[in-house]
Amino acid sequence: MKNVTRFQLSFMMFLEFFIWGGWFVTLGTFLGNNLSATDGEIAIAFSTQSWGAIIAPFIIGLIADRYFNAERILGILHLLGAVLLYLMFHTTDFSVFYPYVLGYMILYMPTLALVNSISFNQMTDPSKEFSFIRVFGTIGWIVAGLVISYVFLWDSPEGIQSGMLKYTFLMVACASALLGVFSFTLPKTPPRVQKGEKVTLYSMLGLDALKLLKDKNFLIFFISSILICIPLAFYYQNANPFLAEIGLSNPTGKMTLGQASEVLFMLLLPFFFKKFGFKKTIMAGMLAWTIRYLLFAYGDAGELAFMLIIGIALHGICYDFFFVSGQIYTDTKAGEKYKSAAQGLITLATYGVGMLIGFWIAGKVAEMYLISENLHDWENVWIIPAVFAFVVLLLFTLFFKKEEVSYKP
Incomplete structure (x- = not known):
């Protein structure tokens, strides 16, 4: 290039x-x-x-x-x-x-x-x-x-x-x-579909990959991916208002630690894959969501501010170990024929359906624990996604059977 x-x-x-x-x-x-x-x-x-x-x-x-x-x-x-x-x-x-x-x-x-x-x-x-x-x-x-x-x-x-x-x-x-x-x-990037080539709505939405759900392991992973997006929505929707409301200085700047850790743990991902395998890597990502929200629930902007910083910095494990690992797993399960369709299906299910449900639930929970105008009982707000993520972790651990997944970055 x-x-x-x-x-x-x-x-x-x-x-x-x-x-x-x-x-x-x-x-x-x-x-x-x-x-x-x-x-x-x-x-x-x-x-x-x-x-x-x-x-x-x-x-x-x-x-x-x-x-x-x-x-x-x-x-x-x-x-x-x-x-x-x-x-x-x-x-x-x-x-x-x-x-x-x-x-x-x-x-x-x-x-x-x-x-x-x-x-x-x-x-x-x-x-x-x-x-x-x-x-x-x-x-x-x-x-x-x-x-x-x-x-x-x-x-x-x-x-x-x-x-x-x-x-x-x-x-x-x-x-x-x-x-x-x-x-x-x-640089010019011409249309991928040639003239005369038929593209169905079914294939555009990645629904060609639905046949992968016949594989029990992939079905468990697929359901877990949708469910884990519910606690993910809590972070996107509530983290910045939470940090600003409790008085943490420069909350948006401090939240960039999450993206910095994303780069770091992306580099560490091949090591985890090789050392612990796909299932344990995914489990580590799910566990990180629970730990992060518990840190948010019991941390504060004073002496316990370090707990909030650690919770933010866990973003790399939360995102890379689950979502990036999941993309790799999907790629290996789909094969060359359904590779694009499978990635499209996962994206539609997670960022579409999963987070749509998650944002709705996060809004309802925040309303439930609203004390007064712009003042929330954040401890209880964060306990709910922490428990939810842990339940998803248990379900995945119990029903997903260990299998080898090769990763060549």
């Missing part, structure tokens, strides 16, 4: 995840403080990610894969997204904000597949080249959080009180416009 191409793809990944991390992490805090949204309304706003994940295959399958170059549709989606982010910046009422964020996530979620397609199209050996490109996405997410907390101080108590969090939308609107324009300079 030419150095110019490598720079283009790396910058594309950086902006792609800078945009997402620049507003999604602080969304709950913004909605509760700037728009006086209820916990139920915050849950509805977060669930737009799931609706975007469900609708994304239609956009990719019906439009990007058949009629347009991937880099062009990426540019158009981000330019349209910039407009919606700018409108969100000016919004002062949740009823107006929700249609904008729903429309935006329907536009944004397909771009996650598009940036991968554009990258893979330029690689001769993705297994060796992709990780270098993808890590710039994680760096982009980290930089967004650091800018919010340590450069502009938008998530400081004073910043939150004065409504400064709205400027996250203006920041990412500019970044989205930049990526939209920059996308038209990216």
Whole structure:
């Protein structure tokens, strides 16, 4: 790969995840403080990610894969997204904000597949080249959080009180416009579906891979993947409002420790696979969710702040050991014929169905333990996903039979 191409793809990944991390992490805090949204309304706003994940295959399958170059549709989606982010910046009422964020996530979620397609199209050996490109996405997410907390101080108590969090939308609107324009300079990535080739709705949604569910182990893994997304939704939806509410300084910046640990544990994943095998690696990921939420439940912003920091830093184990391991397992079980369909099915089931349920439950639980306006009984809020994750761990441990899974990074 030419150095110019490598720079283009790396910058594309950086902006792609800078945009997402620049507003999604602080969304709950913004909605509760700037728009006086209820916990139920915050849950509805977060669930737009799931609706975007469900609708994304239609956009990719019906439009990007058949009629347009991937880099062009990426540019158009981000330019349209910039407009919606700018409108969100000016919004002062949740009823107006929700249609904008729903429309935006329907536009944004397909771009996650598009940036991968554009990258893979330029690689001769993705297994060796992709990780270098993808890590710039994680760096982009980290930089967004650091800018919010340590450069502009938008998530400081004073910043939150004065409504400064709205400027996250203006920041990412500019970044989205930049990526939209920059996308038209990216290497050409023509449609994957040739003229005359038939693509069914069944295959677009990854439903060709449903036959894999006949395998008992894969069925257990599939169900566990959906269930573990319920406690995952608690983190995305409630972590930043929780840290801000209890008074932890620079909460968004500190949450970037999660992405830093994601990079570290990604490097350690091959060692765990070789030493402990697939089942124990997945179990470690599930156990990490339980430990993280217990740390959140009993930590505080004072002397026990270290417990919150450890809970955030566990993100690498929580995410890599379960979700990345699961992607590898799915890849090996599906084989070459159903590889893409199987990954699509898992994405639809987790980020679509699983997290849609999870955001709804997280909103209901937060409402249940609301003490007064913008004040929650967080100990009980976090105990529920901790127990739920532990139950999923027990079910997976009991019913998933040990099997060998090879991993060659």
